[in-house]
Amino acid sequence: MSTYTTSGCSTSVVVGLSKQIAQEVGCMSPGALVAFQPGGNLTFSSNAVLPYLHSTARTDLLSVASTRSVQVNSGFRTVAQQYLLYRWYQLGRCGISAAATPGRSNHQSGRAVDLANYSSLISAMSSKGWTHPIPGDPVHFEHPSSPDIRGKDVQAFQRLWNRNNPADKISEDGAYGPQTEARLKQAPATGFAVGASCGAATAAPVDVVMIDGPDKLAPGARGRYSITLSNTMGTDWPGTAKLVVVDGSELHDDTLWTSPTEVGTLDSLGGGAIGAGAQGVIEIPVLAPMVSEVTAYSAEIALVDNGTTLGTIQLALSVTPNGDEDSSGDAGDEDGEHEHDEGEFEAGTVSGGCSTGGSIGWLALVLPALLLSRRRR
Ligand SMILES: [Zn+2]
Known part of the structure; x- marks a missing residue:
């Protein structure tokens, strides 16, 4: 990894x-x-x-x-x-x-x-x-x-x-x-060959083992999510199997999706047929809606073969008009610092032991970062 x-x-x-x-x-x-x-x-x-x-x-x-x-x-x-x-x-x-x-x-x-x-x-x-x-x-x-x-x-x-x-x-x-x-x-980012040791940890039939794509998109921007799927079923998935939106078609791209509710097929999205027990990679394009406030979007997309749903994929992203789309959604702000607990604060990170001092220390760290990110644009 x-x-x-x-x-x-x-x-x-x-x-x-x-x-x-x-x-x-x-x-x-x-x-x-x-x-x-x-x-x-x-x-x-x-x-x-x-x-x-x-x-x-x-x-x-x-x-x-x-x-x-x-x-x-x-x-x-x-x-x-x-x-x-x-x-x-x-x-x-x-x-x-x-x-x-x-x-x-x-x-x-x-x-x-x-x-x-x-x-x-x-x-x-x-x-x-x-x-x-x-x-x-x-x-x-x-x-x-x-x-x-x-x-x-x-x-x-x-x-x-x-x-x-x-x-x-x-x-x-x-x-x-x-x-x-x-x-x-x-270690393999998509997981080891042999997983967890107890039976309760069985994988979903369509198991998402990697999603490579941005956590955040600008309004109106196109994004692309490279999704590695593991076929944990005993049967092959044909290349004609479709990716169909169950919920969340706001993210559809008129020019790249088959329709507002169908992304495409395993063939058209680059995955081709995926055999039983094998993995394949599909590319899902999305078009971020035009919004003026930070808005989270999620889509549930089903893999459907001949009318039978094999399993579903969850895709989630935030549309951020404030220009921070190159940052991490998990720790793109002060939240990455979580070493302190029980009210203890580490010197040089979030400073001060009271809320006022802590806020000022935090702003001092974040403001230069904001200025830097503006300058880049
Ligand atoms: Zn946190």
Whole structure:
């Protein structure tokens, strides 16, 4: 996965490996990480959202979403995603002003979410046990009654690595160090051949193992998402199988899609026939709607063969009129810095121990970044 340190700005390129890590954590500690899906009032703002939380935190998030719109920028984050965010930060890429070292992000705790529409949700989240603890990081919420499982994802990666590389075993201690980092760089972004160890972690029939494309698009811009699909079924998918929009045709491109509700076929989108057990890559073009405010769009696209739905793909992005489309949706702002918790602040990142100092320190970091990004245009 080290090839992605210098290209792209979405951690969705490691979704396959990240899902395996999250599933392995669930095998090691049942309930510590459970999956949730977008739908109804719950929307995702990019493909980088890895929708796993502790079971209690998930229940309390879905309870809030049962009565009002909840737009998720970031959920769980694995050591693989945090490795990329930290490298991008070190390289000055993707608009990341600060990032926790791998293993240390609050989002590796399994009890944190970032919500785009945070301001309208603070009291509803609070009534369900979600705190809003970090001055200067307004999108961030935590669920302190759920356990902090930081380190479990590192241990899950170590177990997956050892299972797939019996001749190169490393310590399964949950500590992130040079041994783990070296293996992480070599690990396949789309996931290992042998995945999680418990039966509950069965893959979807149409399993998305990588999405390579921007988290954000400018209004009216064309985007292209290169999606690696794994056919986990026992039958081949013919090249004539169609990609049909179930929900979210706002993203359709008149000139590149077959119709507003049909993207094309596996053949026309570059994937061709995909045999049983094999992987293929399709390219889905989208046209960002003209909007004047930041708006999250998600599409559910079904793979349909001869009238039979084989499975679905979720695609999510944000249309951002403020000109930050080259940044990461997962940590394109102050949110990459999540090393601090329990009210502690790291010198040189978010400064100050009170809200005023914290806000000023944060602005001092972000304003130069904004000026730089304007200058580039
Ligand atoms: Zn956060």
